[in-house]
Amino acid sequence: MSDLPIRVRSVLKRFPQFTLQGIDLDVPRGRVLGLIGPNGAGKSTLLRILMGLVRADSGDVAILGRPMPADERWIKARVGFVSEDMALYGGKTLRWHMDLVASVHEGWDERRAAELLLRLDLNPDQKARGMSRGQQVKALLVLALARRAEVLILDEPTAGLDPLVRHELMQSLAGSRDERQAIVFSSHHGEDVSALADDVVFLHAGRIIANAPVAEFIGGGRSLESAFLERVSGLSAGRAA
Amino acid sequence: MNTRVIGRLVAKDCSLMRVPIALYTAAAFSGLMLAARGGTACRGAGITLALNVLIGVSFHVMLVPVLGERERKTLAFVMSLPVTPGDAAVAKMLGSFVLFLIPASVAATALVFLSPVDVFSAMAASDRSVLSHLAGWAGYYGVVLGAWLAFFSVVLAAAIVSESVGWTIAVLSVLVFVFGNFVLQVAPTLGWVGRYVRDLARGGTALPVTLAVETAAVALVVAVMLRLQGRKTSFV
Numbered sequence: 001m002s003d004l005p006i007r008v009r010s011v012l013k014r015f016p017q018f019t020l021q022g023i024d025l026d027v028p029r030g031r032v033l034g035l036i037g038p039n040g041a042g043k044s045t046l047l048r049i050l051m052g053l054v055r056a057d058s059g060d061v062a063i064l065g066r067p068m069p070a071d072e073r074w075i076k077a078r079v080g081f082v083s084e085d086m087a088l089y090g091g092k093t094l095r096w097h098m099d100l101v102a103s104v105h106e107g108w109d110e111r112r113a114a115e116l117l118l119r120l121d122l123n124p125d126q127k128a129r130g131m132s133r134g135q136q137v138k139a140l141l142v143l144a145l146a147r148r149a150e151v152l153i154l155d156e157p158t159a160g161l162d163p164l165v166r167h168e169l170m171q172s173l174a175g176s177r178d179e180r181q182a183i184v185f186s187s188h189h190g191e192d193v194s195a196l197a198d199d200v201v202f203l204h205a206g207r208i209i210a211n212a213p214v215a216e217f218i219g220g221g222r223s224l225e226s227a228f229l230e231r232v233s234g235l236s237a238g239r240a241a
Numbered sequence: 242m243n244t245r246v247i248g249r250l251v252a253k254d255c256s257l258m259r260v261p262i263a264l265y266t267a268a269a270f271s272g273l274m275l276a277a278r279g280g281t282a283c284r285g286a287g288i289t290l291a292l293n294v295l296i297g298v299s300f301h302v303m304l305v306p307v308l309g310e311r312e313r314k315t316l317a318f319v320m321s322l323p324v325t326p327g328d329a330a331v332a333k334m335l336g337s338f339v340l341f342l343i344p345a346s347v348a349a350t351a352l353v354f355l356s357p358v359d360v361f362s363a364m365a366a367s368d369r370s371v372l373s374h375l376a377g378w379a380g381y382y383g384v385v386l387g388a389w390l391a392f393f394s395v396v397l398a399a400a401i402v403s404e405s406v407g408w409t410i411a412v413l414s415v416l417v418f419v420f421g422n423f424v425l426q427v428a429p430t431l432g433w434v435g436r437y438v439r440d441l442a443r444g445g446t447a448l449p450v451t452l453a454v455e456t457a458a459v460a461l462v463v464a465v466m467l468r469l470q471g472r473k474t475s476f477v
Binding site for chain 2: 048051052053054055057069072073074076077079080081083085086087088089090091092096100101103104105140
């Protein structure tokens with residue numbers, strides 16, 4: 001078992017309008033990493049590279065000690081992924097989706113799924129089409145958590161959710177952290193990151209501009225958002241000088 | 242290849258498409274009944290309906306389970322399961338074939354009435370064995386559905402790899418233009434085409450050769466699709 005469930009070295013990904021570059025990242029076992037950055041900073045791209053949904057142009061990614069994408073199938077069987085850009089099949093019920101996921105994941109735990117349904121107040125017989133965005137995200141989380149994934153990768157799971165659902169969701173994630181080797185998630189909400197994450201990475205214009213324990217950035221009334229803005233303005237001032 | 246997961250993904254697409262496929266199959270049966278009833282108007286309506294089913298189901302399968310996955314944001318869900326892009330592409334191709342073949346087999350039966358010969362009367366008058374008739378039908382289905390599948394697989398592969406409606410329509414247009422012109426303008430002028438069609442109708446050597454060529458064409462398309470899929474860098 002690897003001591004670094006997530007290890008990223010010199011990852012580069014070029015798009016016509018944007019480049020993610022020089023990404024080095026380690027997430028040690030038992031840690032939760034939060035990603036903070038504005039829209040277009042590269043958070044989703046980085047998380048998709050970790051999940052094998054986007055291929056990096058260069059660099060190395062290892063999840064649970066195995067290389068991505070070479071061992072993609074093995075890794076995906078052990079990683080839960082939820083993204084704001086992900087949807088369920090509208091005409092099908094949550095139960096249908098649970099059966100599909102259970103049929104391809106050996107680690108699927110029906111009892112755990114039932115607990116999560118109860119806790120997140122979801123009806124498994126409801127069709128995805130009739131669910132609110134918050135219910136869809138909670139349903140996706142049930143599908144990711146009940147398979148007993150060793151690593152969780154969550155791309156803006158709380159985006160567009162009302163405060164109550166956001167709170168429920170963060171509580172579910174906090175409750176599940178002991179079962180995982182690592183959790184990586186991105187969020188626009190600094191308070192979500194400070195509440196759940198041990199470490200935080202600030203991403204700006206496709207680069208990591210800071211990577212440290214959350215405690216180093218907050219305190220004395222300072223929030224993660226203000227710490228991020230300070231870093232960005234520091235960079236701008238440095239460039240101007 | 243993860244055959245278990247591929248099987249599950251094929252079953253998923255069949256489950257998602259069960260209502261439209263049932264309707265296409267019902268329409269194909271209606272076309273067959275109409276064509277079998279006799280009379281120019283009924284026969285024409287039945288054959289037209291059967292052709293509509295073949296074209297409609299081909300487009301439906303390309304647009305909804307293949308191109309629709311990305312648009313509806315369900316592709317990220319599928320790709321987060323323990324699959325490689327190659328597994329997902331093969332599952333899409335197989336699923337589309339299964340979905341297509343159910344109504345298309347019925348529609349292809351209706352197209353028999355396009356023949357200038359009354360096939361069913363000829364079968365009744367013939368002293369050949371039941372097995373011989375069955376072999377003839379199997380050959381007919383193999384040639385007709387195999388040709389459609391070979392054609393369909395090229396467009397499907399374009400849809401799976403490009404995930405773009407524009408590229409898919411472009412490939413379809415080129416194929417229709419090339420094959421359409423060949424069948425309507427070039428083929429009638431070639432002597433060997435006439436000999437080939439007559440040999441095919443008799444169940445001669447042209448039949449196994451045609452089936453082998455169709456199978457090889459589909460296999461080649463799948464191999465090229467997997468190669469191109471392996472070069473893609475984004476799967477959401």
